[in-house]
Every structure is written in structure tokens, then in C-alpha cells.
Amino acid sequence: MSDSELTPSKLALRRTVQAQRSRRTADEQAALARRLTAVALELPRLRAATCVALYASMSDEPDTVLLRHELRRRGTRVLLPVIADATTLDWAEDDGRLATAAVVNSVRSIAEPSGPRLGPEGLGAADVVIVPAQAVDTSGTRLGRGRGYYDRALAHAARGALVAALIHDDELLDATTTPVAREAHDHPVQAVITPTRWLYLQ
Numbered sequence: 001m002s003d004s005e006l007t008p009s010k011l012a013l014r015r016t017v018q019a020q021r022s023r024r025t026a027d028e029q030a031a032l033a034r035r036l037t038a039v040a041l042e043l044p045r046l047r048a049a050t051c052v053a054l055y056a057s058m059s060d061e062p063d064t065v066l067l068r069h070e071l072r073r074r075g076t077r078v079l080l081p082v083i084a085d086a087t088t089l090d091w092a093e094d095d096g097r098l099a100t101a102a103v104v105n106s107v108r109s110i111a112e113p114s115g116p117r118l119g120p121e122g123l124g125a126a127d128v129v130i131v132p133a134q135a136v137d138t139s140g141t142r143l144g145r146g147r148g149y150y151d152r153a154l155a156h157a158a159r160g161a162l163v164a165a166l167i168h169d170d171e172l173l174d175a176t177t178t179p180v181a182r183e184a185h186d187h188p189v190q191a192v193i194t195p196t197r198w199l200y201l202q
């Protein structure tokens with residue numbers, strides 16, 4: 001979907017977050033990624049997981065490469081999304097060798113694993129599903145990139161899986177004063193992980 005189809009409040013919030021993100025230097029991003037990885041690895045549910053769904057970060061997102069590497073080093077399976085079509089995410093195991101896929105459905109090209117595809121229902125193997133977000137409010141409503149991929153994908157998550165978003169501290173919003181507009185299809189997240197803390201919501 002194009003920006004013009006987003007609700008005005010979502011659009012304004014995306015612009016604010018994108019402006020905040022674009023001000024961070026590469027050095028700052030690297031330092032934040034190290035702190036985020038350390039915080040994430042303190043989360044008991046993540047430490048106990050045998051399989052974690054993550055994502056290959058785009059340049060403006062908190063960098064996940066260290067976290068994915070560390071999880072794999074500990075023997076945790078890591079799944080990454082593969083864009084199957086305009087609405088569907090497929091999944092494949094992160095083997096540390098990602099290739100930048102051809103641009104599909106005009107989404108910015110994102111690195112993807114080239115190993116066997118597990119299907120949209122492959123997400124069900126994950127004990128923890130870590131999702132990208134531009135912002136999350138304290139009631140767990142998530143602002144994504146506006147294509148609805150994750151709202152659909154999360155229908156395949158295991159019932160007991162923990163769904164957590166990786167965000168910067170200034171992207172956690174107070175639901176009473178600055179809520180993210182929640183729509184019927186929105187799948188809430190249960191926790192956020194930032195460079196300074198992890199926090200259960202709701």
C-alpha cells in the first residue's frame with residue numbers, strides 16, 4: 001500500500017519515526033545493536049527458545065545481525081521471512097548466508113536465506129517471534145511498514161509463542177496519550193525489546 005492509503009495518524013507517526021531513525025549515525029546504530037542484543041539475550045523466553053523467528057533488518061531498523069549470530073552460536077534455530085507474494089510471508093532458516101532477493105512486489109529488497117522454504121505455516125515452529133516495528137504503544141499495538149505482512153503471518157504463530165517487537169526507546173509510545181491507531185486486523189505484540197530494557201505489555 002502507498003503512504004496515501006495509511007490513516008493520517010499512522011502516516012504522521014511513520015514520518016516522525018523515519019526522521020528520528022535517519023538521524024542516527026552508523027556508529028550509533030552499531031552501538032545500539034550491541035546493546036539490543038545483550039538486552040534480548042537476557043529475556044528468559046528467548047534464552048529458553050529452541051527456535052526464534054527474526055528478520056534481516058533494513059538499514060533504518062535496529063540491526064539484527066549480531067542477535068541472529070549469537071542465537072545460532074547457542075544452537076537456537078533462527079527463521080527469517082521470505083516474501084512470497086504481495087500478501088504472504090514464507091519462512092526459511094537463517095544459515096548465515098543471506099542473499100539480497102530480487103525486488104518482489106516493489107518492496108525494498110531485503111536479504112533472504114536461500115535454503116528450503118518452510119511455507120507460511122513454518123512460523124509455527126518458533127517459540128519466540130521477533131517482529132520489526134516502527135513503533136509500539138504500551139497496549140501492544142504495532143505500527144509496521146503498512147503492508148500488513150506481519151498481521152497475516154502472525155496467524156500462523158504457535159498459540160503459546162511470545163511475540164515481541166524490536167524498537168528504539170523513543171518508539172515505545174504511551175497508549176493513553178499517543179496511541180497507535182488499532183485496526184481490526186492488527187495483531188498486538190506482547191513485549192518489546194529496546195537497547196535499554198525488555199518489557200511485557202498489556
Ligand SMILES: Nc1nc2c(c(=O)[nH]1)N(C=O)[C@@H](CNc1ccc(C(=O)N[C@@H](CCC(=O)O)C(=O)O)cc1)CN2
Binds near residue numbers: 056108
Ligand atoms: N527487515 C524487515 N523485513 C521484513 C519486513 C520489515 O518490516 N522489515 N516486513 C514487514 O512487513 C516484510 C516486508 N515488508 C515490507 C513492506 C514495505 C517495504 C517498503 O519498501 N516500504 C517503503 C515505503 C512504503 C511502501 O512503499 O510501502 C519503504 O520503507 O521505503 C518493505 C518491506 C517482511 N520482511
Ligand SMILES: Nc1ncnc2c1ncn2[C@@H]1O[C@H](COP(=O)(O)OP(=O)(O)OP(=O)(O)O)[C@@H](O)[C@H]1O
Binds near residue numbers: 145149151185186
Ligand atoms: N489479516 C488481514 N487480512 C486482510 N487484510 C489485512 C490483514 N492484515 C492487514 N491487512 C491489510 O493490510 C493493510 C496494512 O495493514 P497495517 O497498516 O496494519 O500494516 P502493518 O502492520 O503496518 O504492516 P507490516 O506487517 O507489513 O509491517 C491494511 O490496510 C489491511 O487492508
